[in-house]
Amino acid sequence: MSTRTVRAACPHDCPDTCAMLVTVEGGRAIGVRGDPAHPPTGGVLCTKVARYTERTYHPGRLLHPLKRLGRKGEGRFQRIGWEEALDIVGSRLKAIALRDPQGILPYSYAGTMGYVQGESMAARFFHRLGASLLERTICAAAGSAGIKHTYGGGLGFDVDFADEAKLILLWGCNPITSSLHYWTRVQEAKRRGARLIAIDPYRSLTAEKCHQHIALLPGTDSALALGMMHVLIREDLLDHDYIAQHTVGFDALRERVLDYPPERVATICAIPAQQVVELALAYGTQAVTAREPVAIRIGYGLQRTHGGSQAVRALACLPGLVGAWRHRGGGALHSSSGFFPLNTDVLQRPDLIPGWPKLPRAVNMSTIGDALLQAGTKPPIEALLVYNANPVAVAPDSARVAAGFAREDLFTVVLEQFQTDTADYADIVLPATTQLEHLDIHKSYGHTYVLANNPAIAPLGEARPNSEIFRLLARQMGFDDPCFGDSDETLAAQAIDFDDARTCHMDWETLKRDGWAKLKLPEAPFAQGGFKTPSGKCEFYSAQLAAAGQDPLPGFVAPHESALSNPSLAQAYPLAMISPPARHFLNSSFANVESLRAIEGEPVVHIHPTDAAERDIGDGQAVRVFNGRGHLVLKARLTERARRGVVVIPSIWWKKLSPDGRNANELTSQALTDLGKAPTFYDCLVEVRSVVPGAS
Numbered sequence: 001m002s003t004r005t006v007r008a009a010c011p012h013d014c015p016d017t018c019a020m021l022v023t024v025e026g027g028r029a030i031g032v033r034g035d036p037a038h039p040p041t042g043g044v045l046c047t048k049v050a051r052y053t054e055r056t057y058h059p060g061r062l063l064h065p066l067k068r069l070g071r072k073g074e075g076r077f078q079r080i081g082w083e084e085a086l087d088i089v090g091s092r093l094k095a096i097a098l099r100d101p102q103g104i105l106p107y108s109y110a111g112t113m114g115y116v117q118g119e120s121m122a123a124r125f126f127h128r129l130g131a132s133l134l135e136r137t138i139c140a141a142a143g144s145a146g147i148k149h150t151y152g153g154g155l156g157f158d159v160d161f162a163d164e165a166k167l168i169l170l171w172g173c174n175p176i177t178s179s180l181h182y183w184t185r186v187q188e189a190k191r192r193g194a195r196l197i198a199i200d201p202y203r204s205l206t207a208e209k210c211h212q213h214i215a216l217l218p219g220t221d222s223a224l225a226l227g228m229m230h231v232l233i234r235e236d237l238l239d240h241d242y243i244a245q246h247t248v249g250f251d252a253l254r255e256r257v258l259d260y261p262p263e264r265v266a267t268i269c270a271i272p273a274q275q276v277v278e279l280a281l282a283y284g285t286q287a288v289t290a291r292e293p294v295a296i297r298i299g300y301g302l303q304r305t306h307g308g309s310q311a312v313r314a315l316a317c318l319p320g321l322v323g324a325w326r327h328r329g330g331g332a333l334h335s336s337s338g339f340f341p342l343n344t345d346v347l348q349r350p351d352l353i354p355g356w357p358k359l360p361r362a363v364n365m366s367t368i369g370d371a372l373l374q375a376g377t378k379p380p381i382e383a384l385l386v387y388n389a390n391p392v393a394v395a396p397d398s399a400r401v402a403a404g405f406a407r408e409d410l411f412t413v414v415l416e417q418f419q420t421d422t423a424d425y426a427d428i429v430l431p432a433t434t435q436l437e438h439l440d441i442h443k444s445y446g447h448t449y450v451l452a453n454n455p456a457i458a459p460l461g462e463a464r465p466n467s468e469i470f471r472l473l474a475r476q477m478g479f480d481d482p483c484f485g486d487s488d489e490t491l492a493a494q495a496i497d498f499d500d501a502r503t504c505h506m507d508w509e510t511l512k513r514d515g516w517a518k519l520k521l522p523e524a525p526f527a528q529g530g531f532k533t534p535s536g537k538c539e540f541y542s543a544q545l546a547a548a549g550q551d552p553l554p555g556f557v558a559p560h561e562s563a564l565s566n567p568s569l570a571q572a573y574p575l576a577m578i579s580p581p582a583r584h585f586l587n588s589s590f591a592n593v594e595s596l597r598a599i600e601g602e603p604v605v606h607i608h609p610t611d612a613a614e615r616d617i618g619d620g621q622a623v624r625v626f627n628g629r630g631h632l633v634l635k636a637r638l639t640e641r642a643r644r645g646v647v648v649i650p651s652i653w654w655k656k657l658s659p660d661g662r663n664a665n666e667l668t669s670q671a672l673t674d675l676g677k678a679p680t681f682y683d684c685l686v687e688v689r690s691v692v693p694g695a696s
């Protein structure tokens, strides 16, 4: 049997975006491995993606279009042909579009991060239709806004040099789980003598391997960063030359941080004041006195609370004060997305919108529950087309989301690889291909390589790539613009057809052959300044924020739900719940792969032994976690990994694969962040009680 190797890219929502080599034997993919030549991948895949063939050939793969038979949510379907499916979808959408196409809403996120199977043909389709726009805020919009108003975009240190840093703050991130390849670099830095400090309410797998762990309360990071600045300025641990040349607003910042002495910060964060001082001194001395690279990996965990945007902004100010940008591997990294000059307008064609440049109504994906249920949504959402997303499991305030999806008058189409919690609410399910079956092109939000994904095998069953499904739907709707005829190859080539000789020259044929190529960027991106802000400097003070009526300086914004901001709520629900990623799931993806679910075991809540003792809860006991929005039952795990006052539910389980049919999003709220209109998953007060056997 002939064996061949195909160059591919991991499509999942992870900063590492690995280069994969797929082994194909007689038309069947028999294994995937990391490309040893691709520096960020280094020949290694994570446990999840190493099992990509198990996911692709999973018996639960959707292989035919389906039409709903049972009630919404029940999951009873009947197989139908593609022609019938397209006919049903086309006629429903045409009828709604006649009334108002804004009654139609796409709902998609990063099930695949590819440009071809993400927002290209799909975006053209919805734009041409005049459908409502979707605000894609569910993951990173708060942090993106914070970083944009400080650096001008998702820009930061190059992870290829991350092992050169001598002090690394892993702040609100857990790379052993969520960015394994960056962790490899951090370990190398540690071998070369770097000191590692984790800042996280939870002693994560990463935090326990660091030299120090600062376990602050969720949603208090901006206070800690401002307290560090207070000490740095007080002790004159500053790079005055860098501040003068490449930053704006230092004087205003100095005034602001006077409000954040270590004692006040310690109270807000519920940590010793000494920790604040020592952290600042460690950072400032290494950078300014020793003149060595210091790095802050700004994770996503800390921006899922009310002040998430300000928190990222406050952290992002630190490197400019101490001149950390002068060195390779120094500075900060939240996202590297802003380095990629990809051609999104050509791919997405917003000019197809009827009435362009006037835009249709926009709906925020993070409040989809309310958007579907509120009578005030005008025009009402009559049809929902879901792809690359599993909102019934992942969106906050899940009971509201499920109630919205259960609306009898809502027409829901779900493009999926699997029968997810969301697909159970579909009127029509359309089977989608996996990464091994389709073509794509990828950027990364953790490194600066562009990657090609060549299809390795033919589509399974009657599954089709998203791009092809939207091409067929466009034909069904009678859209005849030539752009609906573009092939996947054409779309991929369009994505990198940019005219930016400084960044790189890429052509699709070469990229397909080689698998990946790195952008041409300076090794220390801001050693000479060159931020993408309006001033071209690192903006401690943002005139843009001031003009928008926002706080122009970084500041502490208290969580929506905390003893500080809402004492009576905190009395009823005294524990802060966070629900960060479980290591062997990727959001809700892979939660249906048996071997991975077996490693995770069952849904659990981590609770500090003292908090448990106060509630008479024993290890392994069934407990009810609840607040005013909902409840769920799972097993208690007594562990000092959870600090006092904080409980942790590793997530995101499929609801229907959880013993009580619910997951952590039963408890999370639809309240939004300070900037970016993002969700506040980790800003959520709860109470926990043991479940008395026999009682309900």
Ligand SMILES: Nc1nc2c(c(=O)[nH]1)N[C@H]1C(S)=C(S)[C@@H](COP(=O)(O)OP(=O)(O)OC[C@H]3O[C@@H](n4cnc5c(=O)[nH]c(N)nc54)[C@H](O)[C@@H]3O)O[C@H]1N2
Pocket: 013, 014, 015, 139, 171, 172, 173, 174, 175, 177, 178, 179, 199, 200, 201, 202, 204, 217, 218, 219, 220, 221, 298, 299, 300, 301, 302, 303, 305, 578, 580, 581, 582, 583, 584, 585, 586, 587, 588, 651, 652, 682
């Ligand atoms: N295995 C795996 N990898 C993943 C994912 C996955 O689900 N599974 N998800 C992917 C996606 S979509 C994303 S966005 C990234 C996210 O990756 P990360 O940037 O690592 O972010 P999170 O995993 O959300 O949270 C990281 C840590 O932040 C902590 N945390 C929670 N609240 C706070 C807070 O208020 N302050 C501080 N300082 N820390 C806090 C959590 O306890 C957690 O340990 O990972 C990606 N990688």
Ligand SMILES: Nc1nc2c(c(=O)[nH]1)N[C@H]1C(S)=C(S)[C@@H](COP(=O)(O)OP(=O)(O)OC[C@H]3O[C@@H](n4cnc5c(=O)[nH]c(N)nc54)[C@H](O)[C@@H]3O)O[C@H]1N2
Pocket: 013, 108, 109, 110, 111, 112, 117, 138, 139, 140, 300, 387, 388, 389, 390, 391, 394, 395, 415, 416, 417, 418, 420, 432, 433, 434, 435, 466, 579, 580, 581, 586, 587, 588, 589, 651, 652, 664, 665, 668, 681
């Ligand atoms: N409680 C809690 N909730 C959270 C988070 C948390 O930390 N705690 N994290 C939040 C974050 S950071 C994020 S990013 C969101 C993630 O939310 P989502 O982006 O919805 O991610 P997934 O749950 O992985 O669902 C992606 C779906 O896309 C499907 N898919 C993959 N590839 C394709 C394809 O090519 N075509 C089609 N049609 N489908 C495909 C997969 O099968 C999967 O079911 O969840 C958020 N929700």
Ligand SMILES: [Mo]
Pocket: 013, 138, 139, 140, 300
């Ligand atoms: Mo995310």
